[in-house]
Amino acid sequence: EEVRRVLRRSDQTEAWLAELIQQAGDTEGVQDVTLASLKLGTNVYKNDGVRVRGAFTRQGWEKHCRAELAKNQGEFLGSEWVLGLTSREARERRLDERLRLRSRYFDQYIKEWDQFVAKIYVEPANDLVGALTMFQDLARAGTPLRVILGQVAWHVSLKEEERAPGSKAWYDPTTPKVREVIDKMEAEAAETGARVVYERHDVKNHFAPFVGFGVTDEEPSGPDDGPPQATGSLQIDAYAEQLNAVRDGLQAAIDDREELGNLAKKIKVATNVVKSQVSEQQEPWRTRFDNILRPPFDAVRGVVEGEGSKGVGGSWCTSVYQPWQEQIARKYPFNPKGYDLPLSDFTAWFGPDQGPVWDFYNNVLAGNIQRNGNSFSIVDKGKAVTVSYNAGLPGFLTEVADGGSVMFPPGSKDPKFEFEVQIDGTPGVSEITLTVDGAKVSYRNGPQIWQAMTWPGTEGDPGASIKAKGQGRNGDVTRSGDWGFWRLLGEATVSGSAGQQVYSIKWDLSDQQVGIITIRLRPKRGETPLFGVPTRGTSKYLGLFANMRVPRSVVSGYSCQSENDGGGGE
Numbered sequence: 001e002e003v004r005r006v007l008r009r010s011d012q013t014e015a016w017l018a019e020l021i022q023q024a025g026d027t028e029g030v031q032d033v034t035l036a037s038l039k040l041g042t043n044v045y046k047n048d049g050v051r052v053r054g055a056f057t058r059q060g061w062e063k064h065c066r067a068e069l070a071k072n073q074g075e076f077l078g079s080e081w082v083l084g085l086t087s088r089e090a091r092e093r094r095l096d097e098r099l100r101l102r103s104r105y106f107d108q109y110i111k112e113w114d115q116f117v118a119k120i121y122v123e124p125a126n127d128l129v130g131a132l133t134m135f136q137d138l139a140r141a142g143t144p145l146r147v148i149l150g151q152v153a154w155h156v157s158l159k160e161e162e163r164a165p166g167s168k169a170w171y172d173p174t175t176p177k178v179r180e181v182i183d184k185m186e187a188e189a190a191e192t193g194a195r196v197v198y199e200r201h202d203v204k205n206h207f208a209p210f211v212g213f214g215v216t217d218e219e220p221s222g223p224d225d226g227p228p229q230a231t232g233s234l235q236i237d238a239y240a241e242q243l244n245a246v247r248d249g250l251q252a253a254i255d256d257r258e259e260l261g262n263l264a265k266k267i268k269v270a271t272n273v274v275k276s277q278v279s280e281q282q283e284p285w286r287t288r289f290d291n292i293l294r295p296p297f298d299a300v301r302g303v304v305e306g307e308g309s310k311g312v313g314g315s316w317c318t319s320v321y322q323p324w325q326e327q328i329a330r331k332y333p334f335n336p337k338g339y340d341l342p343l344s345d346f347t348a349w350f351g352p353d354q355g356p357v358w359d360f361y362n363n364v365l366a367g368n369i370q371r372n373g374n375s376f377s378i379v380d381k382g383k384a385v386t387v388s389y390n391a392g393l394p395g396f397l398t399e400v401a402d403g404g405s406v407m408f409p410p411g412s413k414d415p416k417f418e419f420e421v422q423i424d425g426t427p428g429v430s431e432i433t434l435t436v437d438g439a440k441v442s443y444r445n446g447p448q449i450w451q452a453m454t455w456p457g458t459e460g461d462p463g464a465s466i467k468a469k470g471q472g473r474n475g476d477v478t479r480s481g482d483w484g485f486w487r488l489l490g491e492a493t494v495s496g497s498a499g500q501q502v503y504s505i506k507w508d509l510s511d512q513q514v515g516i517i518t519i520r521l522r523p524k525r526g527e528t529p530l531f532g533v534p535t536r537g538t539s540k541y542l543g544l545f546a547n548m549r550v551p552r553s554v555v556s557g558y559s560c561q562s563e564n565d566g567g568g569g570e
Contacts, residue, residue, distance in 0.1 A: 013100050018495040024055035024064040038151050040144035042137035047119035056112040058155045069102050106198035110206050121291045124299030126559045131300040135247035143240045146214050153211035156203045209285045242270035271297045295391035302388035302556020313558025319360050321560040324550045332483050333545040340481040350404045357400050374401035388556040399548050406527045418524040420450040430470035436485050455485045464488040468514045475514030494541045499526045499534030
């Protein structure tokens with residue numbers, strides 16, 4: 001009973017958060033943040049299209065969420081949550097639920113920006129001219145990186161509205177009743193070590209090590225409704241100095257190949273400076289700065305080193321890149337609009353300890369790309385290095401490893417997703433049926449129960465559907481094939497994040513006069529194709545495979561070519 005109570009409470013909090021996110025997104029002047037919207041003046045920085053939803057921007061906070069989360073308790077919850085309770089119990093329930101919602105909002109605010117920053121990388125160039133263009137972009141106007149840091153600093157600095165002297169907000173932790181509820185919430189989570197309560201200042205504190213690389217603690221002034229102009233400060237100035245030095249060296253080497261020796265010296269000095277800057281950071285920021293700061297210098301070093309990388313690069317192209325493009329890049333689930341990838345082919349690429357990626361890793365990369373669980377990192381060999389590896393390669397290997405972990409539970413040689421479903425009633429609908437590969441779960445307005453299902457199923461033809469009927473109205477969404485269940489889920493709306501215990505999945509059948517059909521899905525494992533692995537989850541629903549891109553370049557100085565490249569590589 002206690003477990004069910006916690007799940008219901010968590011589910012309700014997620015529902016409130018989803019409503020808050022939607023309302024903020026519909027508010028005038030509130031927009032999602034993307035790298036393009038930051039107006040960096042260059043596209044040298046990438047992050048695979050990851051965005052921050054409007055609710056978790058400063059405009060979203062100031063124009064909508066701040067006021068909603070600060071409303072007096074009586075303005076927020078309806079009486080349905082207090083039926084059967086005394087006035088005191090009702091007040092305590094309201095306080096508990098509202099504190100959980102505020103905490104969950106700030107928790108998700110951190111996660112949205114954390115995922116946005118974690119995905120930022122630099123796309124390396126593979127020749128001198130391309131390298132010069134890259135460094136010109138990186139060094140222009142005081143560096144676009146300075147703009148990124150300034151924008152993040154502005155968005156994570158959340159302020160409350162000023163209050164009358166002596167008055168306190170209902171959520172003030174110095175208030176005895178609030179403190180009592182917070183202590184209770186923290187005690188509940190003590191056994192698992194999970195953090196329950198997040199407050200506004202936690203957002204800024206979390207990103208302080210990141211923005212501190214190039215932004216002072218004092219927030220500079222800016223437009224009334226936008227981030228401030230970037231200003232010089234701190235470690236980023238030393239980084240910009242190295243960018244300028246290598247840029248000038250590249251220009252000299254292009255003009256006169258006799259200058260290649262001097263360029264190599266500048267690259268060596270710059271690499272040492274940047275490595276020192278990275279080593280001074282704390283995790284997880286050390287890894288993220290490593291992805292942002294070092295790749296340009298590693299790439300240009302690879303270009304200067306010349307022919308040494310062609311053997312490894314060429315082998316990657318023939319063993320991994322081209323087969324990937326030909327066999328899976330254009331097929332579902334890697335291309336949402338493609339034909340289904342046969343499950344046998346999927347297993348051949350992602351099954352435990354098999355496939356072209358892991359064959360190449362074990363035979364070629366293992367000595368230079370170390371593995372820790374499903375995380376990978378480039379081994380620093382110092383002066384002994386002969387080949388510079390693409391800084392995006394460890395991330396790709398992690399994505400492939402995560403894909404295998406998600407789709408192949410421990411001990412399984414075949415893809416499997418085990419879950420339970422509970423179907424919600426819909427006004428005017430007498431029966432709702434979910435079918436997955438022949439297995440059916442139906443709801444006829446009786447007691448709601450959890451029922452187990454498995455994909456892929458064995459009870460019928462491959463495919464899935466959700467059907468509703470009643471009062472002369474019928475509605476259905478049907479998708480056939482091995483991946484029919486996932487295509488069906490792709491037609492639904494889901495909000496949440498990796499590792500969530502229960503997901504609310506909604507199909508809008510209003511065009512069939514049925515309305516909204518809702519099921520609750522409870523995965524057996526925390527790792528799911530819905531949002532990926534909890535520790536590295538994607539913020540995009542069903543984005544684990546759709547966002548996966550095989551690198552064109554595995555080593556600096558050599559890039560794969562494809563006559564019919566359709567977007568499956570980068």
